[in-house]
Amino acid sequence: MKNNIILYVGILIFGIAAPFIFPAFKVQLSILCVLIVLATTWNIQGGEMGYNSFGNILFYGLGMYLCASVQVGMFFPLAEWTESGGEKTFVHTPTQFFQGMAVGLIVAAVVPTIVAGLIGYSILGLRGHYFAICTLGLGVAAGEISGGIEIIGAGQGFTTPPFPDVGSLDSRGEFFYFLSFFTLVLTFIAVRSIYSTRFKLILNAIRDNEDKAEAMGIETMKYKIIGWMISAFFCGLAGGIMGGLVGYIDSTDVAFDGREMGVFMVLMAILGGKGTLWGPIIGATVFHIFKEGFWTFFLGWQYVALGVLIVVIVIYFPEGIMGWLREKYPERFGEVVDEKDRKAQVELK
Amino acid sequence: MDFMVFQYPMISVQACLDGVLLGILFALIAYGMALQWGVMNIINIAQGDLVILGGYIAYFMYLYGIHPAWGVIVAPVIMFFVGIAIYKLVINKVVDRDLFISILATFGISILFMQLMNFAFGADVVLANSDYGTTMLFNNNVVLPNSKIFSAFISILFAICLVIYMKKSKLGRAIRATAQNARAAKILGVDTEKVYAATFGINAALCGVAGALISITFTIHPYMGLPYTIRSFMIVIVAGLGNLPGVAMSGMGLGVFEEFADYILGTEFRIGSVFLLLVLILVYRRFKLSRKREYLK
Numbered sequence: 001m002k003n004n005i006i007l008y009v010g011i012l013i014f015g016i017a018a019p020f021i022f023p024a025f026k027v028q029l030s031i032l033c034v035l036i037v038l039a040t041t042w043n044i045q046g047g048e049m050g051y052n053s054f055g056n057i058l059f060y061g062l063g064m065y066l067c068a069s070v071q072v073g074m075f076f077p078l079a080e081w082t083e084s085g086g087e088k089t090f091v092h093t094p095t096q097f098f099q100g101m102a103v104g105l106i107v108a109a110v111v112p113t114i115v116a117g118l119i120g121y122s123i124l125g126l127r128g129h130y131f132a133i134c135t136l137g138l139g140v141a142a143g144e145i146s147g148g149i150e151i152i153g154a155g156q157g158f159t160t161p162p163f164p165d166v167g168s169l170d171s172r173g174e175f176f177y178f179l180s181f182f183t184l185v186l187t188f189i190a191v192r193s194i195y196s197t198r199f200k201l202i203l204n205a206i207r208d209n210e211d212k213a214e215a216m217g218i219e220t221m222k223y224k225i226i227g228w229m230i231s232a233f234f235c236g237l238a239g240g241i242m243g244g245l246v247g248y249i250d251s252t253d254v255a256f257d258g259r260e261m262g263v264f265m266v267l268m269a270i271l272g273g274k275g276t277l278w279g280p281i282i283g284a285t286v287f288h289i290f291k292e293g294f295w296t297f298f299l300g301w302q303y304v305a306l307g308v309l310i311v312v313i314v315i316y317f318p319e320g321i322m323g324w325l326r327e328k329y330p331e332r333f334g335e336v337v338d339e340k341d342r343k344a345q346v347e348l349k
Numbered sequence: 350m351d352f353m354v355f356q357y358p359m360i361s362v363q364a365c366l367d368g369v370l371l372g373i374l375f376a377l378i379a380y381g382m383a384l385q386w387g388v389m390n391i392i393n394i395a396q397g398d399l400v401i402l403g404g405y406i407a408y409f410m411y412l413y414g415i416h417p418a419w420g421v422i423v424a425p426v427i428m429f430f431v432g433i434a435i436y437k438l439v440i441n442k443v444v445d446r447d448l449f450i451s452i453l454a455t456f457g458i459s460i461l462f463m464q465l466m467n468f469a470f471g472a473d474v475v476l477a478n479s480d481y482g483t484t485m486l487f488n489n490n491v492v493l494p495n496s497k498i499f500s501a502f503i504s505i506l507f508a509i510c511l512v513i514y515m516k517k518s519k520l521g522r523a524i525r526a527t528a529q530n531a532r533a534a535k536i537l538g539v540d541t542e543k544v545y546a547a548t549f550g551i552n553a554a555l556c557g558v559a560g561a562l563i564s565i566t567f568t569i570h571p572y573m574g575l576p577y578t579i580r581s582f583m584i585v586i587v588a589g590l591g592n593l594p595g596v597a598m599s600g601m602g603l604g605v606f607e608e609f610a611d612y613i614l615g616t617e618f619r620i621g622s623v624f625l626l627l628v629l630i631l632v633y634r635r636f637k638l639s640r641k642r643e644y645l646k
Contacts (some may be wrong), residue, residue, distance in 0.1 A: 052449040123628075125635040129392055129448040133582055137627040140575065144621030259460060266453065300468075307461025314454045315442045 012185070019177045026173035030245055032288045033180035037187045037238045038261070039268035039280035041231040044191065046266065047274035048200060049227050050207030051124065055135025056235050057262035058142050059116065061255035063108035063236030064243035065152055068160040070107045071100035071244075079151050082158055094164040101244065108240030109233050116232035120225035127210075136258065143256030157250040160243050176245045183241060187234050188281075194230070195277055203227055207275075259303075263310065271313055273322025282321050359490040364608040366486075370497040372604025374559055374566075376597045377504040378577055379584035380511070381555035387590045388528040388548045389444055394455040395435075396581055397574030398462035399553050403428050403560025404569035405470050408477045411564075417477035420561035421503055425554035432553025436546045444545060459574060466571040476568045500562035507558050511551070512593065524548055528591075576620050583627045586634065 019026045038060065045051045072081045076090040092100065119138075126134050152158050163172040194200060202223045205213040214220050239255070249255050256262075264287070272283020295302045319327070382396055393399075406427055407420025439458060443451040481495035515521035526534040527544045535541050563569060584603060588595030603626075610622040 052452075122632040122635065125639055126631055129452055130586075130631055130634075132449055132452050133392065133579075134628055134631040137579060137624040137631075140579075141621050141624030141628065144624065145618065148615070148617040148621065259463075263456065263460070270453075301464070303460055303464040304468075307457045307459075307464065310457030310460065311439055311454050314450055314457065315439065318446075318450060 015181050015185070019174055023170070023173075026170075026177050027245065028288075028292060030173070030177045030180040031242075032285065033177075033184040034238045034242050034245075035264065035268060035288055036281050036284040037180075037184055037234055038265040039272065039284040040187055040191055041234040041238075042265040043269045043274060043276075043280045044194070044203070044231050045224075045227050046269055047276070047279070048195075048203040048207060049224060050210075051224065051228075052132050052266070053135040053228075053231075054132055054258065054262055054266065055123075055138040056231055056265060057139040057256055057258050058135075059112035059232040059235035060239035060242070060261060061139075061142060061146070061251075061257075062112045062115065063239030064249055064255045065146065065158070066111055066236070067101070067104035067108035067240030068158060068243045068249055069152060070104035071097070071161050074100050074103060082150075082152060092161045092164055097161060097164045100161065105237060105240045109237040112232040112236035112239075113229045116229045117225060120228050121221065124221065124224045124228060139256055139258045139262055143252040143258065146256065147251035152249075157248055157254075160247055160249060162247065163244075176241065180238075180241050180245070183234070183237055190230070190234070192277060199223065199226075204275075263306070267310060267313065269320075270318065271320055273320030273324075273326075276320075276322040279320055279322040286321070359487060360612065362487065363491045364612055365605055366491060366493060367497070368605030368608035369601045370493070370501045370604070371607065372601035373501040373504045373597070374562055374600075375577075375580050375584060375603055376600025377508060377555060378559045379581035379588075379596050379600055380508060380593070381552035381559075382578075382581040383585045383588070383590050383596060384524075384555075385548055385552045386585060388524055389440070389545050390448070391440065391444065391451045392448065392455070392582065393552070394452060394578050395459040395462055395574070396552075396556060397577030397579075398459050398466070399428060399432070399556035399574075400560040400563065400577045401466060401569050401571060401574045402431065402462065403557030404477075404564035405466060405560075406557065407561035407564045408470075408475055408569065411477035417479055417561065417565050418499070420477070420564070421558055424557035424561040426557075428557030428560075429550040429554040432550040432556075433546050435553070436549040440549055441542070441545065459578070463571055463574060470571065472571060474568045474570045475564070477564045479565045494566065496566045500566045503562060504559070507555065508593075508597075511555070520544070520547055576623055579624060579627055583623075583630060587630060 018029055022029065038056070042053070042056055045053055069078060071092075072078055072090075075092065075096050081090060123131070123134060123138070146152060163175070202213070202218055202220075205216070205218060206220050206224060210220055243249050243255075246254055268284040268287045269280045270283070271287055272281065273279030291302075294305070317324075325332070378396065378400055382393065385391055385393060403420075403424040406424040407417045410420050410423065411417040435458065439454055440451075443454050479496045479499070481499060484493045484495055484498065485491070486493060515525060523534070523539045523544050524547065526537070526539055527541050527548075531541050534544075560569070580603060584596055584599045587599040587602075603623075606626065607619060607623060611619045614622060
């Protein structure tokens with residue numbers, strides 16, 4: 001326990017100091033924070049609850065569009081803004097920008113949560129692969145439909161308000177870094193406190209045997225919906241931040257990007273280890289470093305590499321880094337291992 | 350929203366006929382999916398990409414001056430071996446694993462194929478021109494391209510051949526036995542590994558035929574695969590596994606739905622409406638099933 005506190009404080013200090021130590025990587029670090037948030041929240045229902053969703057991208061994209069629309073719509077007519085496109089006829093003052101961002105982020109977090117609650121009852125009743133395909137369909141449908149709506153830019157995309165001129169050039173990167181880092185800390189605290197309650201045990205019971213859990217008197221549907229709503233809350237928040245960070249929203253390439261972000265969050269959680277607290281965090285970090293480090297070498301072949309990576313990870317490494325560590329050093333995870341039993345298991349394999 | 354379609358009945362007739370011809374093609378793809386789903390218990394997200402790959406084979410024949418209709422014979426032969434290669438490399442490692450693993454693995458294959466096709470063939474929307482002309486019906490009010498009629502005819506032909514093959518041949522019997530009970534089939538001397546490979550190959554070959562027909566009648570593009578996967582998945586869950594007339598009927602129904610959605614909502618919402626329909630069907634199915642299940646309340 002004592003070690004843990006030192007670890008957390010260390011990470012917190014590193015997180016706060018990071019943009020000053022690596023000033024060139026501020027944007028990358030912010031994206032990393034967002035990725036960790038996405039992977040961690042995917043893990044709530046993907047790993048702990050056993051409902052493997054491809055549809056969390058729905059909340060992410062929804063949050064992105066909502067945050068930007070609110071930020072613009074609070075001060076200027078939204079339709080004219082999207083019509084003018086990249087040419088800036090309207091400029092936010094710093095106060096307007098930050099006010100809009102704050103309200104936008106709240107809306108971006110709350111509305112997806114409500115949406116998740118509303119559709120949860122129908123969607124979460126599906127089991128296994130039906131759920132996976134249904135959520136995949138939801139994500140793609142959202143992308144296709146938002147690509148046809150004129151007021152948010154349709155197929156041409158939607159430029160989010162540019163960061164106002166507040167004096168220093170670095171302030172944009174720092175603002176978004178601390179915003180995403182704060183979200184990350186918030187997510188981590190929330191998820192960690194959830195994982196230490198009965199709620200997590202219920203989620204695990206749903207994953208292991210839903211019918212049995214129901215027979216034991218747990219109202220599984222209620223907990224499934226709550227779990228999904230928590231995911232949606234943080235996904236929407238992450239989406240809102242990412243929209244401001246990227247500066248441009250496109251329906252199928254940025255917001256509802258099932259081919260990229262939608263798969264990334266699943267992949268990161270699996271790479272790190274599903275159903276663990278630290279797994280998605282490690283997975284997201286490793287994945288992001290790999291992606292940024294090697295993407296430039298593949299130069300145009302990155303999606304081919306991504307496809308191969310998915311297949312390789314899924315087939316040869318489904319337990320993830322944490323699962324592998326756990327198998328190798330079970331004592332570190334507080335498991336008491338009988339040496340005979342372990343040898344017998346190794347022989348069985 | 351555009352309700353022209355209801356004011357001029359001829360447009361409805363046009364949409365229905367187009368939809369039925371299109372739906373027969375969808376049913377052929379869905380048949381392949383039902384086959385591998387039933388036998389191997391795998392949902393292949395890369396199904397649509399196999400279709401598009403088959404389409405490119407026909408398109409390249411067209412580019413080299415061969416009539417693309419011959420693609421109907423060449424594409425399945427090539428695709429059969431592509432299917433077996435995919436099986437040997439990836440699928441045989443996920444057959445008896447968790448379903449989500451197979452979904453994610455085939456999703457990876459899908460992304461891989463999409464990009465490889467994008468590199469190899471370019472990101473343009475292409476079609477293979479068959480020069481078949483058109484048929485006018487109902488006092489020239491309804492226009493049907495002959496290529497669509499040709500494609501529906503060929504699809505039905507292939508489906509019938511496959512059904513007969515499954516009923517009569519030794520491999521067909523082995524496939525059906527494996528679908529019923531893989532373990533028992535193994536005990537009785539069926540080489541299930543071979544059966545799985547053959548099933549996946551046949552599925553890929555069916556995709557190849559459908560792709561060649563699609564490249565003749567419609568257009569193909571490297572990124573257009575996923576909607577075909579979703580359509581075939583939808584058709585299979587509506588019809589149920591192993592229900593061939595059901596697959597044909599729901600395929601046609603989907604085709605008609607799509608044509609009407611195209612007319613009423615506009616072309617930009619066509620794919621979106623397909624995916625939304627999938628969600629609605631799954632939700633409907635969930636409520637229908639949950640009525641059968643007795644909940645503890």
